[in-house]
Amino acid sequence: MTRLHTYDTVVTWTGDRGTGTSGYRAYSRDHDLHAQGRTPIAGSSDPAFRGDDTRWNPEQLLVGSLSQCHMLWYLHLCAENGVTVTAYTDHATGTMAETGDGGQFTEVTLHPHVTVTSPDMTETATRLHAEAHRACFIARSVNFPVRHAPTLTLAHTHQQA
Template sequence: MTTSPELHTYTAQVTWTGNTGSGTSGYRAYERSHEVSAAGRPPIPGSSDPAFRGDPARWNPEQLLLASISQCHLLWYLHFCAVNGVVVTAYVDDPVGTMAETAEGGHFTEAVLRPRIEVAEASMAEQALALHEDAHRACFIANSVNFPVRHEPTVSVREPGVTTGQ
């Protein structure tokens, strides 16, 4: 017996806020500013990458895609650690995405996640590293992109008597 996958639907709204008065009358006549929003959530100020006339103080789509991959990995990783008895006390990722600009536009060539994880005990370190593979296989976002997503995790052990987090 084959079961159908459970479907989830997501919505968002993207509103261009960069009309400086003459719309898109010329390539340099408008700002790339926009807001990403959804019901009940604060808006995310967006723009294009500064290389494409964007506002460097705003998030660009490439950063948001990379952050989504990293968030998804984080959430699956924490789940697998919790159900496998690995106590994570800190997690920071500094992901890097590479995009190739082409005549047709561009595309990501890869994303590399570089999470730094702290665990409660040295006996957990090996499994903490191994669980990244499970998180990678389960990540909805990584499974949805057409470029490789690699991970280069490091694990440290919390020093006795030191508390991490809030």
């Protein structure tokens, strides 16, 4: 049985400087991303495309979505497989190739740094990254590779496993 999930958002452009889109440089790319019951996200385009570098851009949000989805599945799988994670940080990077007619992502690499409580958990903790990738809804929906370069640390000793 297939269950369908719907996700509703509202994007509101806030970049009219008084003359609308009368020219390419006449307007700001600023906008707000809303969803019911949530704090708005201040968005813009990438600074390379005349955006505000203090606001989130769609490319960052895509990389962040991949990182979040992987983490949530990974933590779930660790809990199910007896791996106790006490810290998780991911410094994800995405690469987009700009072409004359637009551009597209060529890859995203996740760099999760995971802390586990016991050395006997490290093999399973490492293996579960591949399972989390296969389960991640967002990674399964993109048309470019999502790679993983995890590191593990043992809690309290802060030694890399």
